Amino acid sequence: MSENKTVLISQEGAVRILTNSNPAARNAITPTLYAELSAALADAQADPEVGAIVFTGAGDFFSSGGDLNLLAKRRELPASERREKLEGLNNLIRAIRDCGKPVIAAVEGGAAGAGLSMALACDMLVSARDAFFTVAYVKVGLTPDGGATAFLSEFVSRQVLTEMCLTGDRMQAERLHALGAVNRLTDKGAALAEAIALAAKVAGGPQRASARIKTLCRQAHRATLEEQLEAEAVYMVESQADAEAAEGIGAFLGKRKADFAALRRQKQGAS
Structure with missing residues (x-):
């Protein structure tokens, strides 16, 4: 500590x-x-x-x-x-x-x-x-x-x-x-x-998707339905192109547990 x-x-x-x-x-x-x-x-x-x-x-x-x-x-x-x-x-x-x-x-x-x-x-x-x-x-x-x-x-x-x-x-x-x-x-x-x-x-979840989810949840109570539909659509389009989605969907289809931490380690090693 x-x-x-x-x-x-x-x-x-x-x-x-x-x-x-x-x-x-x-x-x-x-x-x-x-x-x-x-x-x-x-x-x-x-x-x-x-x-x-x-x-x-x-x-x-x-x-x-x-x-x-x-x-x-x-x-x-x-x-x-x-x-x-x-x-x-x-x-x-x-x-x-x-x-x-x-x-x-x-x-x-x-x-x-x-x-x-x-x-x-x-x-x-x-x-x-x-x-x-x-x-x-x-x-x-x-x-x-x-x-x-x-x-x-x-x-x-x-x-x-x-x-x-x-x-x-x-x-x-x-x-x-x-x-x-x-x-x-x-x-x-x-x-x-x-x-x-x-x-x-x-x-252990997907950090980029989690950050987007946080934003959606934080603004949902004060946004109109149209505003929230738009925000969700923007984030969904972004998330679909993310490596986190490739890992998550691949893991689901492959009947294995998604390893989002591995993606973070790969990104850190490449930087």
Whole structure:
């Protein structure tokens, strides 16, 4: 395992594990995390040996969100500087969302505020059954950020979204699972292992096709049928000409398991 100031990086097979390590503050989000996690995602994206990424928090809590001590100091700054600093969070959310490889959140304990935003920005979410999720901002006189309302609106009604944001009440993982936001529930302490297992399942797939699938799934909820038909057609035409399709179709017709990893090794050796 290698260690940065905030992000711990480890590898299990083709799965890169990124851990927000600030347990004394329940893994509160800091500007250091913005830079380190964004860089770690870019490194994983560029590494041909990485097929999927798991993002988690150290200890028994995913993330308590923004550091209120830092936020209190920002009140003294001009509005333009406050906005500039907020873009650090926005860029991190974009980095999670736009990573070409699947990113899976492993949540223990809870995800609050921008911690919830980070968890929901991931492509899939594994959570301990006893974990909770809360928008929280209203309790300290603030409004949501980090895309929280955008992500939540994908699977809850306007009324439920409004209640969550105006009350700051906790929503248990079991309810989010029932609503479709959580892919898998686990016993306490088992979320990371389950997330790694899920990541390993998708890590061996065709990486170029997987990146296209991620894009299609990310935009599907806001696209019209015509827009989605067009996007699917563009990607299908591209995929049909790809070596991944030749391997996948050949393997199916030959009644063998497709070896997409071999294609990546061949490409790496040729470069």
